[in-house]
Amino acid sequence: GWAGEGPGAGGKNRRVCHAAARLEMGSLWEEFNRLGTEMIVTKAGRRMFPTFQVKLSGLDPLADYVLLMDFIPLDDKRYRYAFHSSSWLAAGRAEPAAPGRVHFHPDSPAKGAQWMRQIVSFDKLKLTNNLLDDNGHVRTPLWGDGEDTMPEGVLPSPLSHPQIILNSMHRYQPRFHVVFVDPRRDSERFAHQNFKSFSFPETQFMAVTAYQNHRITQLKIASNPFAKGFRDGDPEP
Amino acid sequence: GWAGEGPGAGGKNRRVCHAAARLEMGSLWEEFNRLGTEMIVTKAGRRMFPTFQVKLSGLDPLADYVLLMDFIPLDDKRYRYAFHSSSWLAAGRAEPAAPGRVHFHPDSPAKGAQWMRQIVSFDKLKLTNNLLDDNGHVRTPLWGDGEDTMPEGVLPSPLSHPQIILNSMHRYQPRFHVVFVDPRRDSERFAHQNFKSFSFPETQFMAVTAYQNHRITQLKIASNPFAKGFRDGDPEP
């Protein structure tokens, strides 16, 4: 699918206002989404599968950009899985939100030309339920959802890539952000104009510590190469 | 050992003039150097062992730096190994030098604080004797199982961190360079002031396609974890 873009482009810097992002592996994401995607969270951190990957266009080839992701609660509910009906049921209000974090793409910062040359893959991003994470922590400011503020410390590019902390049995929407690295001295004052955000609804998921829906398990085994050991026959190579 | 510094520091930018680099694993390097270090070069590219690693100090924590390496012929000779005397003999003049290349550290550019925080390791650097370094045919990574190919260009551009081309049976001196990323518009005109170079004599080596000195082979097997399969007993951990 094509970019579900963030808040209105009004007043955006020209270096980001034409930026576009196409989600890769869209048909796989949709196959999972139809069943209700689940993502494992562990203490040590677990990769997402499918991996969040985008193809970028509309960047200034010569300008510097930082790419990052964060994860937004889709509602304030806690869920449980009803095995008898094979469906998710709301089960009370959400637990206190985990400390918001962002994950910078490890290649950040880089030129627009470099980002657009190839598919950008967030395959090193890991999800955890461990609140005590010694990695550098960068607070997620609630920019984008109505608010037009930039996270502090984005421009200095902390170059830390902490794990993302989520609550199990809660639903999340991954978000992807393109941030123009403004060389102006006073760039903080233009920060709200220098980024553009993308949300792909087909990438939303339920965080779990163990898979609940057996059809999700089977689709993971069938499509994730690292789970090949659990495949039975081979219907199609 | 401490930094063998490059040409005189006269006229260097203050962002690099105090930079210092300490070679890590110095005793291992010296142990190899006493025997006459050999490094394998292959068509596909081979890592160095020991890995070139340095601890940096004296950088401006808030300034941006690029770190890179290159390899300088130590003389204009070609060598051959005399097994009867277990020694290297000069055997004519050097072959035409391979196209000079540099290897940028993959984390470049980054702040001085980031570089100084931990040991900088060039463990992704690879040596090759292949003049047609078409690193372009990149194997598909995950979910490239069988025919299910990933769109090309998912991996980092091979052009940004090319393999180092060397002539087998020739001697080389690795060099390490710290380059201050000058934000000034006219920065090209100050380029000669904005870097500082380091050469550690104990890291010089002979490029080979197969080990010649059997004691070098044994020391590689004893000290490189990836060669553990060739170890016999275990005298000392």
Add this chain to the structure above:
DNA sequence: CCCTTTTCACCTAGGTGGTAAGAT
């Protein structure tokens, strides 16, 4: 003869879900 290339068994390193035990 000297050197290079290819293939291979054997490693390191780390990503999977299954399973059983543990926690609440």
Add this chain to the structure above:
DNA sequence: ATCTTACCACCTAGGTGAAAAGGG
């Protein structure tokens, strides 16, 4: 009951030198 953790076999991915084969 429901959810979490620890450990495991089984994978992917790729870094070793040995040995045999190839090339001048």
